[in-house]
Amino acid sequence: MNGQVHPSLELRDIVIRLDGKPLVALDGTVAPGETLTVMGPSGSGKSTLLAYLAGFLPPAFDACGRIVLGDRDITDLPAERRGIGLLFQDPLLFPHLSVAGNLRFGLPRHMPDKTTHVRRALADVGLSGYGERDPATLSGGQKARVALMRLLLSAPSAVLLDEPFSMLDTELRDEMRHLVFSHLRAAGLPSLLVTHDQKDTAATRGRVIELGG
Template identity: 75%
Template structure:
């Protein structure tokens, strides 16, 4: 999981109904977090949708998305090797905590139960595997969502304002947990946010979008 991954956004241009929305050139190295900031309507979520592979057909996009030197721009979302962390944890309500973690793990991973328990221990949730997600606090759900992402072994990560719905006292600790884990895993990550504190805690480069 600590392979040195690299994400390159090469000459990306996105337009809506023929009107330019955003242009971007960037390279994100292993363990780096690139923050893209901007007001609502500046194209942050549209950029994530394009990179992840589910851009609405009403948009026009050009350029290349290179992951470890391979152009993934034309691949379907499930084959891109990109993990996503959203504003909401989006845990499956019909699965236990352990079931949620197991869901995204590659089939070839040995000792899934052992890896799940180790992952929970890393985020202070040892013994929570059998719990119903509905019984967890917002911060606990966010930690489970993070470990589900990491256990799926992505090659790059997109972060869609994942801290915006947490109580303010929790945000700094959760940011530190997320960014530390991404660096440890050597994952190039792109964070979109309107919160300056997110960018400061990410500690990487910041690109500002305008309308």
């Protein structure tokens, strides 16, 4: 959103095991502006992979390999220092904050003129004038738009998407797919999407990896 040049996301020989058995094996690079899709049946390790990349893999799992963002090896960093943004099935808006408050929360602490950034972000997703609204009064699609802009305003270096459209009405999914992936491409962010939906995959216009055969 701000013209920043983002690095590639490199997944170097990642192997995740459970009870000694390999669950996920992945090696590759996600270029800036590209979305790599990971598909597979329940239990194939999709969510486990996201947890490892984000930095909150449960201790029951054993993982090796390196996660590299540009020239930064982030494998051993805590989640809050990795520079990775997350978009989930649920928008997870803070109920005690207004729409504008949710967006301000995503902005870096010392960024000047936060009000202008928030106003522009709302206009960018067709929600001008919604800043003082209670998130509970928004539709599912509107909440998803606010969650997307909060993510982008936080200036991540890469993005993980965990089936972000699955809770939306069917008629909203195409609209949100276009909105999300066009913004990620425009921002030049390397992204990894986990999904069951082939239409999500088609919307990314990127590569697909199948887990679990």
